[in-house]
Amino acid sequence: MTSLTAELSAIAGAAFAAEGLPEELGLVTVADRPDLAQFQCNGALSAAKIAKANPRAIAAKIAARLRQNAILSKVEIAGPGFINLNVADAALDARIAFLCDNETIPGTNTGQGRTVVIDFGGANVAKPMHVGHLRSSVIGDSLQRLFRANGWHVVSDVHLGDWGLQMGQLISEIGHRGIAPIYFDANYTGPYPKESPVTMDDLEEIYPAASAACKADPARLEEARKATAELQAGRPGYRALWQHFFDVSRVGLEREWGSLGIHFDLWKGEASVEPLIGPMIEKLKKSGLAVESEGALVVQVAEPTDKKEVPPLILVKSDGAVLYGTTDLATIIDRVKSQNPDLILYVVDQRQHGHFEQVFRAAKKAHLNGKAELEHAGFGTMNGPDGKPFKTRAGGVMKLYDLIAMMTAEAEARLIEAGLASEYPAEERAEIARKVGIGALKFADLSNHRQSDYIFDLKRFTRFEGKTGPYLQYAAVRIQSILRKAQGEGLEPGCPAVLSPEERTLALHILALPDALEAAEARRAPNVLCDYAFTLAQAFSRFYSEHHILSEANAQLKAARLGLCLLTLRFLTRVLGILGIEIPERM
C-alpha cells in the first residue's frame, strides 16, 4: 500500500524535474492548515533558494503543470509560495475501493526483506520483572510488530542478563545457606540433580538478600566476585546451579510476558555467547586492540574528535571476570554469524547510552558488526507523581505482575462504575478488564515520546474518555457492534463512497496509514502510531455522529457506510495490533 502523499509527491516531483529543479522538492505532506487544503507542497520555497528566483513564480509554474493532473481537484498558491492541493473525490473513491477489494493487511515495504535484530526485554535471571522492564518490553514489542508490518525480517532476542555478578551473588548466598551443598563440593563432578534446588519464589527472596549482604559486607562481595569468575571459568557445580536458575526463571518470564502478549524469537542470554568470548579476546589481543590497563584488559574507544572523555570498554576485569560489555560484543559476533542482520536495534534504557557508544565503537573498530548498523533506541523512565522513578507506596520497587493486576482491577472498577459488561458472564468481564487494563497501560506508555520520561497516573490511563487505550478499544468495539447488527439484518458492507465532509476526512485518514507506519519506523517511535489511531477514531466518531447508518433508507448508501465502518475497523485493529493492544469482542 502506498500513501496518497507518496503518489502526490511523485507527481509534484515530476513537475519540479520538468522545470529543471530537484525532484525531491516535490515532497507533499498533509496540510498544516486543513481549513485551506488537504495537502501541501513547500518545494517552491526551497527551490527559490537554489534557483535564486521568486518562490511564487516557481510555484506558479509547478501549479500550472499540476493542474494537468485529474487526481487533483484544487491547486492553489498561498502565502510566500506554498502549493495547496486537494484530491478529487473520485480519486479517493478509487483508492478506497482498492483497499476494500483487497483483504491484504495494509503495511508498507520499507524493509524490503532486510533483517533486523531487536534486542529488548531487559530481564535478568532470578529477578522478578519490575516496572523498569515495562518500557523496554512494550516499546520493543511494538517495534518488532512495526518492522514486521513494514516488510523487515525481524528476529527478536530477549538477551537475558544471566552472566554477571548477580549470578555469583546468588551462588554464594546459596552456599552460605547450605541449601544444596552438592553443587559446592569441588571434588564432586556430577551428575547433578535434575530438579532445581530452588524455585522462582525462592530466588525472589534469595536475590535481594544476597544483594544486601554484598552491600553490607565487603567480604561477601569479594566472595560473590570470586564465584562469578569461577562460574565463568566453568566450575561444574556452579554451571549446573546456573542452569537451574535459568530454567526456573524462563518459565516465570515467559508466563509474565505472555500475559502481555509479548513473545521473543530467541531466548538467548549473555551466557549463550560464552564460547565466543575466549576466541574473541584472543583475536582482539592479536590485533592489538585489546590492551592491558590498570590490571584489566580493555579496548580504547576514545577518538581525537571527542568532546567528552570516553572511557575504554573493559573486556576482562582484574579479577578475571568479564562484564556485560564483553558479552554485548560477543553477542554482536553471534548475531552477525547467525542472522547477518542489516540492523541491530537495542531497546534499552536511555541511561545506558554511554555504554552502547563504547560497545558500538569497539565493535566497529574490530570489524565485528558485518553489514549491520548498530543503534541504541533509548527510552526514558516511568516516574511516580513526584517525578522520580516509580515506586510503591512503601518506597520499594513494584513488580510488573502487581502493576498489571492494579491496572486490571482499575479497569474492572471502571467497567462496573459505568454499568458496562454487567450482564456479561463474570469470566468474560474479567477478560475484558484484562484487555482494557493492559491496553490502557501500553497505550499510555507508547503514546509518550520514547526518549522522554513520563508520569504514571492510574486514573488518567484507565479513563474511557480522551486519548487513552480504552477509548480506542471502545471505538473499535462500537464498530464491531454495528457490523454485528447489520449482519443480523442480513446486510452486507459495500464499497464506500466519499460524499460528505466527514466521510472525506475519514477516507483521507485511512489512506494516510503508510505515512504513519513509515514515520514511526524512521524514528523508532510508536507514539506516531498512537496519534494515528487516535485521530482515526476521532474521525470515525465524527462520521458516526453525523450519519446514522442502520436507519439509512437508501440501501446503497447504507451499504457504502457499512463498508466505511468495516474499513475503519480493519485499519484501527491493524494499528492497535502493531501497538500490541487487543480489542475485546464487546464491552
Added chain:
RNA sequence: GGCCCCGUAGCUCAAUGGAUAGAGCAACAGCCUUCUAAGCUGCGGGUUGCAGGUUCGAUUCCUGCCGGGGCCGCCA
C-alpha cells in the same frame, strides 16, 4: 568539573526548518423516543525557560545563561 537528554496552554503531552504552535484532561455552553453519550459540536486558554545568532522563515539548527533529570573504567 565534563558530557548527554529535557524545559511548549492551569495539568499530562504532541509537532520531517514553514502559513494562525496542536491534542487530551480540567472549565464553560449546547446535543440522546434512533446503530453503546466511554461520544459529538462550540468556546476560551501561549513572550514554546531567558538572551543572542544563522535563515525569506526557528518550538526545531548554532552559542551562552538559568532550571530539572541522567551518565562519567573494573554493577547491569
